[in-house]
Amino acid sequence: MFTATLIAAGRLSPQTLSDARDRLAATGCAPTTTGWLDEGDAADIVFGFAPDVARQTLECTYDGVDVVVQPMAGREKRLLVADMDSTMITVECIDELADYAGIKPQIAAITEAAMRGELDFAAALDARVALLKDLDAGAIDRCRNERVRLMPGAVTLVRTMRARGATAILVSGGFTAFAEPVAEEIGFHRAIANRLELADGRLTGTVGKPIVDSSTKERTLREARAELLLADDATLAVGDGANDLAMINIAGLGVAYRAKPIVAQAAAARIDHNDLTALLWAQGIARKDWLGA
Template sequence: MDVSANSSIYSPSSLCRQVFARSAAHISGDFDAAPAAVTAPWCLTLLTEELQLAQLQQLQAFIAERGWAVTAIDILAARPQCTAVRLQLEAALEFDRARGELLALAEEMGLELVLQAGTTQQVPKLACFDMDSTLIQAEVIDELAKIAGVGDQVAEITLAAMRGELDFQQSFRKRMSLLQGFTEESLAEIAPQLPLMGGAQRLLQALRALGCKTAILSGGFTYFAHYLRDNHLAVDVVHANQLEFEAGALTGGVIDPIVDGARKALLLQELAAEMELSLDQVIAVGDGANDLPMLSLGALGIAFHAKPKVRAEAPQAIDGFGLDAALYLFGLNDRQIAALLEESPSQ
């Protein structure tokens, strides 16, 4: 690419200077209300608590070595414990390879780098979320097992599934059988104690203000998903596993169909069809291997605080920030996000 033929392309020598100058302007409030329109084929978002010059120099060397050209720079956040910088890239790159290289570079640099197609830098019309360890900071079935005194047995079944000895449905049925007799009264006591994931309320509130529908697609339980929807989170649709009760206690059985990875992907597609949306208007967020099928379907598939395998295979990943950091991947800056949260009533 002839860099000199396009004055909007930032040379490696000017990239650091421009980023830090614009960050200073952002902090002082002297910046545009909206980021620049996306015109490049790729966007690379840098997320870090505090951006260091050496990190940016290393990134610009990486970009220059590959012949990628930065055509626009936007500071989406510049505040204590959060800097978000979006670079628009003119680049003939192969996504999976570039994503892998950027994940390795990000780990080396101690920050996060999220690559996405420029066309995906938009607010989705439907956002689908896993629940356990995504919207909440817990795996509910493990918490129930601990209280029921079968925590070690359930953990061993989970490990067997991770080793490939059991699939999700087999492991789910085995774990549920160990919870026979757990009372509905105890479930009602547990639900209010489930800790929300950081940024979950802000993200879902902002999405509702933007007109985006939201869904929980979970291998967990409708009992807890409905509690979250009714008390804490701006969620429109819930699909999860139903608990089977008899005389106020769990039977240890399951009610089909079980929501596993394949069903999550199917539900996402069905919801999009019902809403007359194309998949490029849908995003998915999750942390586990059973989320990978749905993460591969939409415009964005965000692995959140995910297991290494999931982080390596998902299209995008966020690790060191709250769920609301996903808003930067829609092309929004802190000023726009604050305005949305002011306009939208809290859940």
Template sequence: MQITAYVVHIHRADTAPALTTGALIATVSHLGTVVDSRPLTGPQVHDDATHAPGIGYTGVRLAVEDGDVEALRSAVAAALAQAGVPAPEAWGESARTGESVAVVPASLMQAPTKLLVMDVDSTLIQQEVIEMLAAHAGREAEVAAVTEAAMRGELDFAQSLHARVEALAGLDASVIDAVRERILLSPGARDLVRTLRSGGHRIGVVSGGFIQILRPLADELGLDFAVANDLEIADGKLTGRVAGEVVDRAAKERYLRQWAEELGLPLEATIAAGDGANDLDMVRASGLGVAYCAKQALASEADARIDLPRLDVLGVYAGL
């Protein structure tokens, strides 16, 4: 039996799915043979004391042989549309259903060692750090508007970053510590990291945010790689500039490829996850690109979507 892909269906545990398991099997059976199925059930998030319990998930994972990954992806997308699940381009705030189907190549699902590379702001963590810093300068709304436009792909990321960092000029460097103490991991993040590490897999984070925030968090979680922008500090004050290279969408893809090469892993064994246009290149380059509670610009391009605020669902897509 040669498995070519796995079809993973996830939906909120507290709602009936629009696409039933029977309809999903009928859809994929036209393009391959379903040789195994496994029910999926996730408990409510209990990540740590700072998080209220989250929404559980349920679903099914189907093993398909003699199929074609891209044809399967097209088929399940059509099935979701027929079932009335909105496509990303039709999303509004009320249009996210929490239901999605991902087609995962067997080369990733069965890889003995996987590399997960994640964005940080609004992916690994719940907040946008630059907006938290800008709040100390009384310019949070202004900076948030620029961040949103950049994540939708309407602005060049590097230019938008420089413009937003300028708003921080003159702030005492102690605001970094104050912001760091308020960081909240996304629900399920600790469980995801724990599961990956226990399975011998590797984890990297690459952020358009700031290394002064990221490094302590990466060390605490035991991540293998961490890269972000460097806030320039002089005489105990933020200068309003970043030091060195800007970590933009091209850099994110470059680090994905670099880390995979260092680990001796093919790109087929990598997963990339993020929420905005700045993550597009690494999501496209990876073995499985995941849009996590993402903007339309990324969600419409990714191989898989997670619309539940549950980062541990990513582990289900990865076969963990």
């Protein structure tokens, strides 16, 4: 059996659920039951067949509604591997750091192309960091304090999953100077990220090797899954850029969060309209069981 979870905080109606169930019946998905996770916010429709058809039918029908279609079995996850920039926080740290060097537009253009999959990630990172050579290292702390803001729902997502026994790992193509404090604030077990190299109180224009990239993210998920003795379907990966695709593609539930088109098209699920707490509803966890809200 499968479930289609409709998520639209404060905007779902009984009529929406009835209509969605009728549409699934008309396309041969054989819906059975419907039920609220949180009335008006999120609901499940259980059905028997053709999950790809169900997802396409529902995603194309309701504006402003996020739809997550998945097997009922293994729905609640025991491992979360998440990207940081534009996923767990609202900004791209390297772009904001570049603003302190007066070159944000130049670096942001490279970031955007890399996240769309148009550039090799490692080469693009080296090129951007090279442009920051001689920036005062104090800009890192200033940037973190003045620019970095948590994505709505991040704390609730991670702390709720942890309280229910899950492991949470932040893996970022960004920098440890940002990822480590962000991970601590949100509640991740650990953070993996790149290291900006410094000398005499300034950025050297280089990043420590090996670079944390797409392969690192995929390997982290695989290794954590094996270490925890988890089945494939017990894992959740979420990110927004092309360097997140490898881990998204192997997760039990791979989620594109407000993602670039290449990611949104490839992921098994996407969240475009709601905050990160949508990933708790996707796991069948009602608001009464959330922590850190």
